[in-house]
Amino acid sequence: MRNKSLMVLLAFPFILGADMKPGDTVDIYDPVTGGTERVEVVVKTDEEWKKILTPQQYEVTRKKGTERPFSNQCAIPKSGQGIYVCVGCGTPLFGTGKKFESGTGWPSFWNPVSDHNVVIENDDAFGMRREEVLCARCGAHLGHVFDDGPPPTGKRYCINAVALKLAGDAPSKG
Numbered sequence: 001m002r003n004k005s006l007m008v009l010l011a012f013p014f015i016l017g018a019d020m021k022p023g024d025t026v027d028i029y030d031p032v033t034g035g036t037e038r039v040e041v042v043v044k045t046d047e048e049w050k051k052i053l054t055p056q057q058y059e060v061t062r063k064k065g066t067e068r069p070f071s072n073q074c075a076i077p078k079s080g081q082g083i084y085v086c087v088g089c090g091t092p093l094f095g096t097g098k099k100f101e102s103g104t105g106w107p108s109f110w111n112p113v114s115d116h117n118v119v120i121e122n123d124d125a126f127g128m129r130r131e132e133v134l135c136a137r138c139g140a141h142l143g144h145v146f147d148d149g150p151p152p153t154g155k156r157y158c159i160n161a162v163a164l165k166l167a168g169d170a171p172s173k174g
Helices: 004-011 046-052 054-061
Strands: 025-030 036-041 083-086 092-095 120-122 128-136 141-146 155-158 165-166
Touching: 004 046, 046 054, 054 141, 092 155, 120 141
Parallel strands: none
Antiparallel strands: 025 036, 083 092, 083 165, 120 128, 128 141, 141 155
16 A cells, blocks of 8 residues: 555545545544544535535535636745645644645645544546545545655645645635
């Protein structure tokens, strides 16, 4: 296996999208406490997602869309340190300290906060072979991961900015 996320996917196939059922649980790492907690997955209807997400957030996270490159930025806190969470369920996903400038036009990270919090799934859409990154708790499409990132992992998690919000920020739907 390449990483724990893939092992989680194989061990718990209910985790993603339509296979998620109310009452199912998943282990999520909390970078604040440094511990892992078993929590219920977040399952909502399309109508419920549309009420809490902007149209662009809905298109990207629920319909596996993508934002145009260089169209959005991830806020960086004044302290320089913070955690980006899933816009749909608040699961901690990426730390600001693991963000780097890839030149691609999308926020890039060399590692998630934990392999527990993301799931990697094969994506063969559009005639390409890629690895899709999904939120382990709500199945939101976040972006893709590539093997052309910097040390120490060599990974580039290329993530849609609209799929993330800085922990502590107000909800982004206006």
